[in-house]
Amino acid sequence: MRAARLIKMVLLLQSRSSMTAAELARELEVSERTITRDAQALSEAGVPVYADRGRTGGYRLVGGYRTRLTGLARSEAEALFLSGVPGALREMGLEDASSAALLKVSAALLPSLKDASRTAAQRFHLDAPGWFAEPRTPELLPAIAEAVWDDRRITARYRREETELERELEPYGLVLKAGVWYVCARVIEPEQGPGSAPRPGPGPGSGPGPGSGPGPGSGPFRVYRIERFTSAEPAGDRFERDETFDLPGFWADQAEQFARSLLRATIVVRLTEAGARRLKHTVDPLSAQEALDAAGPPDAEGRVTLTLPVESYDVAYTQFLSLGPEAEVLEPAELRKRFSDAAARIAAYYIDTATRADKGC
Numbered sequence: 638m639r640a641a642r643l644i645k646m647v648l649l650l651q652s653r654s655s656m657t658a659a660e661l662a663r664e665l666e667v668s669e670r671t672i673t674r675d676a677q678a679l680s681e682a683g684v685p686v687y688a689d690r691g692r693t694g695g696y697r698l699v700g701g702y703r704t705r706l707t708g709l710a711r712s713e714a715e716a717l718f719l720s721g722v723p724g725a726l727r728e729m730g731l732e733d734a735s736s737a738a739l740l741k742v743s744a745a746l747l748p749s750l751k752d753a754s755r756t757a758a759q760r761f762h763l764d765a766p767g768w769f770a771e772p773r774t775p776e777l778l779p780a781i782a783e784a785v786w787d788d789r790r791i792t793a794r795y796r797r798e799e800t801e802l803e804r805e806l807e808p809y810g811l812v813l814k815a816g817v818w819y820v821c822a823r824v825i826e827p828e829q830g831p832g833s834a835p836r837p838g839p840g841p842g843s844g845p846g847p848g849s850g851p852g853p854g855s856g857p858f859r860v861y862r863i864e865r866f867t868s869a870e871p872a873g874d875r876f877e878r879d880e881t882f883d884l885p886g887f888w889a890d891q892a893e894q895f896a897r898s899l900l901r902a903t904i905v906v907r908l909t910e911a912g913a914r915r916l917k918h919t920v921d922p923l924s925a926q927e928a929l930d931a932a933g934p935p936d937a938e939g940r941v942t943l944t945l946p947v948e949s950y951d952v953a954y955t956q957f958l959s960l961g962p963e964a965e966v967l968e969p970a971e972l973r974k975r976f977s978d979a980a981a982r983i984a985a986y987y988i989d990t991a992t993r994a995d996k997g998c
Contacts, residue, residue: 639675642667646675647684650698657695672696714746714753724765725813730779766816774818775863781820784808790825790872796865807876809858810884814892818863821887823879824856858882860891896921900946904953905968907942910935912963919956920947942967950975 642665649664650656658669665672676696679686685699726735743754766772784791785808794803806822813819900921908916917925924946932943947953950972957964958979966973 643675643679644704646672647679647686647698647704650686650696651703655689655695655697661696711750711753714750724763728774728778728818729782729811731782765813770816772816773864775866777866777869778818778863780869781808781863781866782811784869784871785811785820788875788878790874790876791869792872793861793866793870794868795861796867801867805872806861809878809882810887812860812884812888820861820863821858821884821891822861823858823876826856858887860888893923896923897946899948900924902947902949902953903944904947904950904966904972905942905944906957907936907940907965907967908960909940909963912960913941915960915963919959920945920953940965 645665646661649661656664658672661672662669667675676686676688684704685702686696687699688694688696723732723735726732739754743751746753781791781793783789788807790805790807792803792805794801805825806820807825808820808822810821811818812821913929916929919925928943928945929941932941935941947956950969953966954972954975957966957976966976
C-alpha cells in the first residue's frame, strides 16, 4: 500500500513543477504529516525530493529527475494500452501521435511486459456505433479536434432544421456517443463587448447548458452534433480554458436533461412482477426506476400501479406492446382503447388461425 503511494507521489511531482503538502495529501488521500514522512522516505531512498519552506513552498523534484516505467504491473501495463481507442483516435487525426506514444511506452517497459499491447488487444475491442447504424466520420472532425487540443476559437457554420447559422465557439471537448461525434463548446456572443453579460435564453445546441463561466463575451456551454457543421475555421486566437469545466459531468447532465426533455406525456400502467422487471428495458431506465420507487405495494393479484412519463402516446403504444399481457394501460382512456383494440385483433387473428388449422385449411 505504502509502496504504491510513494510511486504515485513521485509521478505527481514528476508531472508538476511543485506541489504543496496539502495538495499531495488531497491527491493521495492521506494526512500532511504522512506526506512529510513519505517525502523523507523517498529522499532516503535516493529520490531527490526537495522541500521549499514558507507559505508558498512545497515539494518538488530536483535535477530533472525522471522515473522509468519499470514499476508497472502486468494489469497496469495492459490497462495503459486499453486507454487508447484506435478508431476514435484515427477519426480525430491522432493515430500517428498515439502510435508514437505507445511505441515509447513499449520501449520503456520491462522485457516481461513487452507483450502487454498484444494481450490487451486480444481481450478487449471497442465497437462504438450502435447496431444497424452505418458509422460515419464527420468531415470536419479532425479540424475541430485540433481546435479542442489547441484551445483555439473557431468560427463554425452548422445546419439547424432548414437554416444555416454561424457561431464563434470555444471548443472544450469531444464526445463520441453511440457512433455519433459531439463537441461541447462555449458560445461567444457576437453582439456583446468585453465584460458584457451573456445573452439570456436557449442556445442553438441540442440542449440547454448549465450556464456560462468567466470571460468577456462568454455565453453558455452548448452541445453540437459535428456532422451538422458545414464549416469550421480557426478564429485566430486561443482562449483561456475554464479549468473548472468538467467534461464528463457536463455531458452526463446534458444527456439526462435531453432524455427528460423527451418525456412530455404521462400514462398510468399496471404491471405484473415480470412486467416490472422488464420495464427498465422498455422505457427510459431512470424514469422507470423512479416510477417503480414511487409506486405503492402490489395489489391482490401481485400487480403494481404506477404513473410513468413517456415521450408520447404513440411511442408508449409501441413500447408497451412489447410487454404483452405483463402490462395493462389504465390511463389515458384513448391509449387504453388502442391497446384493447390491438388485443382484440390479435386474439381474433390467433383464434381464426387455430380454427382454420383444425379444419385442415
